């Protein structure tokens with residue numbers, strides 16, 4: 597059974613068709629890479645899956661039941677959405693901001709208990725944030741902020757994590773760390789949809805890739821099946837440079853942790 601399944605999803609914004617009948621599925625333990633040119637509709641699809649954008653057509657299922665019958669609290673417990681350029685709207689320490697991720701699991705006025713605290717500490721370590729506990733979020737660099745927001749999403753222990761370009765502001769080492777973290781999250785049974793512009797990261801880490809072009813799925817399947825020279829030409833209008841030769845060589849991850 598698919599954890600999330602959409603069929604013929606349609607979204608119009610400002611009078612323009614943005615998603616034009618997209619089928620979607622996500623299994624437990626799966627990392628799905630959502631790739632495609634700027635303006636293809638990746639963020640719009642993610643917002644539909646997060647329940648932030650009601651589709652104008654099609655339907656969406658959560659574990660085979662109607663997605664839209666989940667209450668907002670149920671959705672917050674089971675699904676985390678990491679926006680493209682997330683922010684915090686008032687000054688707050690990193691530790692408090694990450695702890696907010698536990699809120700959907702606590703009743704009104706309940707404080708985080710020992711188990712919550714242990715989880716928060718573990719995720720802070722995994723996201724390389726232990727030294728930032730008391731720092732104010734608004735004093736952090738862009739890459740540090742991205743890691744804090746990912747940590748907040750992970751402490752919620754969601755069944756599905758929707759991450760819009762989670763590595764966009766990160767240096768090489770932190771890109772690898774964040775992708776490995778998402779990989780471990782999926783190995784523990786989580787499901788992730790990750791919007792990526794770096795096709796090498798997508799090829800290396802994702803089980804399956806969906807290539808969206810102009811509001812439609814151009815290709816979907818294994819990285820090898822989707823990231824072909826023909827699809828790159830159609831989607832992005834590029835071809836492999838003659839100096840490189842084969843497309844598989846462009847998709848090798850050139851760095852590992854030293």
Ligand SMILES: Nc1ncnc2c1ncn2[C@@H]1O[C@H](COP(=O)(O)OP(=O)(O)OP(=O)(O)O)[C@@H](O)[C@H]1O
Pocket residue numbers: 609610612614632633634635636637638639640641
């Ligand atoms: N509120 C809106 N009104 C009109 N058009 C919109 C609105 N929101 C988004 N769009 C348009 O919808 C299209 C898809 O946007 P979306 O953000 O989903 O693309 P994307 O694939 O995530 O792009 P990128 O890679 O640049 O982040 C774009 O052309 C965008 O300009």
